Amino acid sequence: MELEDRTGEATRTRPAPGHARSAAPVPRMRRAPSAPPAEAPAAIPAAPGPIVKPLPPDLFITYGSSAETRWEAMHGQGYHTPNDRFFVRNHTATPLIDARTWRLRLHGDGLRAPRTLTYEDLLALPATTADVAIECAGNGRAFFDLQQDQRMAGIPWRLGAIGVARWRGVPLSTLLDLAGVRADAVDVMPRGLDPVYVEDGVDHGHVRRPLPVAKALSDVLVAYEMNDRPLPPDHGFPARLVVPGWSGVASIKWLGDIEVATTALSSPWNTRFYRMFGPGHPPGGAPLSDQVVKSAFELPWGATLRAGRQHILRGRSWSGGGRVVRVEVSVDGGLSWQRAETRGPRPARAWAPWHLAWVPRRPGAHILMARAVDETGATQPARARFNMLGYHFDGVVQHPVTVIP
Ligand SMILES: Nc1nc2c(c(=O)[nH]1)N[C@H]1C(S)=C(S)[C@@H](COP(=O)(O)O)O[C@H]1N2
Numbered sequence: 001m002e003l004e005d006r007t008g009e010a011t012r013t014r015p016a017p018g019h020a021r022s023a024a025p026v027p028r029m030r031r032a033p034s035a036p037p038a039e040a041p042a043a044i045p046a047a048p049g050p051i052v053k054p055l056p057p058d059l060f061i062t063y064g065s066s067a068e069t070r071w072e073a074m075h076g077q078g079y080h081t082p083n084d085r086f087f088v089r090n091h092t093a094t095p096l097i098d099a100r101t102w103r104l105r106l107h108g109d110g111l112r113a114p115r116t117l118t119y120e121d122l123l124a125l126p127a128t129t130a131d132v133a134i135e136c137a138g139n140g141r142a143f144f145d146l147q148q149d150q151r152m153a154g155i156p157w158r159l160g161a162i163g164v165a166r167w168r169g170v171p172l173s174t175l176l177d178l179a180g181v182r183a184d185a186v187d188v189m190p191r192g193l194d195p196v197y198v199e200d201g202v203d204h205g206h207v208r209r210p211l212p213v214a215k216a217l218s219d220v221l222v223a224y225e226m227n228d229r230p231l232p233p234d235h236g237f238p239a240r241l242v243v244p245g246w247s248g249v250a251s252i253k254w255l256g257d258i259e260v261a262t263t264a265l266s267s268p269w270n271t272r273f274y275r276m277f278g279p280g281h282p283p284g285g286a287p288l289s290d291q292v293v294k295s296a297f298e299l300p301w302g303a304t305l306r307a308g309r310q311h312i313l314r315g316r317s318w319s320g321g322g323r324v325v326r327v328e329v330s331v332d333g334g335l336s337w338q339r340a341e342t343r344g345p346r347p348a349r350a351w352a353p354w355h356l357a358w359v360p361r362r363p364g365a366h367i368l369m370a371r372a373v374d375e376t377g378a379t380q381p382a383r384a385r386f387n388m389l390g391y392h393f394d395g396v397v398q399h400p401v402t403v404i405p
């Protein structure tokens with residue numbers, strides 16, 4: 001199919017990580033020199049635009065250096081979001097990193113044996129595969145405005161700042177064990193190699209965000225494959241973090257180094273951004289971790305459907321808190337609700353595809369709604385709780401469609 005070739009991966013051939021599949025012996029790695037190298041290898045070339053892959057307007061809505069997937073582009077797709085349809089959230093621009101000179105430095109006072117790994121070292125370690133959603137904390141922000149009359153700064157994502165991929169990589173716990181993580185380590189701070197982020201003249205440095213060591217040692221991956229291909233440049237080549245269930249910002253792309261500390265670490269990405277500020281939140285704000293419950297229809301916004309025919313309404317629901325256990329759909333603007341069929345895989349930390357048959361009778365404007373419940377009992381309210389930066393919109397979205405005779 002034409003779209004399959006739009007990733008540009010074919011022209012950007014890189015060593016295929018396929019040979020890492022057999023459990024290889026743990027490689028010898030360079031010990032970190034006593035004085036760690038000051039910074040990442042200088043002068044990583046930037047791509048001509050902020051995003052490398054094509055962003056055809058039938059698949060994406062583009063906002064500067066970021067782009068969301070159109071939900072209708074998921075219709076007819078399998079469980080995973082294809083790499084060429086996966087949303088991109090770049091604070092600056094995709095760096096073009098040469099895997100041969102790339103290094104991943106593990107350092108900090110929380111490690112007894114700091115290490116520096118090459119790409120080959122990483123591929124040679126025992127790997128695991130997991131289906132995990134990555135979702136921007138601001139996904140759904142547009143609906144604070146559209147449905148609740150609450151305007152705020154930030155990318156006005158509808159519901160397309162999420163994707164589910166099959167990630168393959170090395171458990172972060174394996175790397176931390178190799179580097180001798182100390183029992184009194186507290187925080188782990190991964191940092192990206194993309195250009196520094198400057199906002200209103202303030203240089204915030206490289207994108208980085210601390211993770212508590214308990215999360216870092218549980219289910220976090222240092223991923224180098226996305227849907228059985230080497231990571232595409234826009235999604236973190238050569239390696240990124242994948243932090244299941246948490247806001248996308250935790251899943252740092254283009255990893256350059258990981259600091260492990262015996263004291264709490266912080267960065268603007270947990271003190272200033274990606275925090276819940278506003279009425280009902282603690283003074284000073286609350287940091288974000290788990291994503292909330294959301295649902296989306298695989299339909300164009302304002303889709304047109306014929307009256308008197310059966311339509312299979314398809315969609316997906318997800319939650320950072322656990323498996324989705326129930327999905328309900330309303331075709332009458334929320335007056336009545338029917339249970340949608342959820343067959344097939346619906347692992348925690350990914351999504352649950354669902355469908356419901358509908359024969360619209362009355363031509364005109366209709367509002368479709370979907371709401372899900374996860375295994376912790378978390379559900380979707382009619383109204384999402386306000387916060388100043390517009391994160392975690394979990395309200396039931398009112399999807400407009402037009403039924404034509
Ligand atoms: N180094 C780096 N990592 C990053 C970002 C970034 O700009 N730079 N954006 C973060 C945010 S806010 C999100 S939502 C996810 C998006 O991942 P994707 O672009 O692969 O979809 O990457 C995260 N990791």
Ligand SMILES: [Mo]
Binds near residue numbers: 137138249
């Ligand atoms: Mo994000």
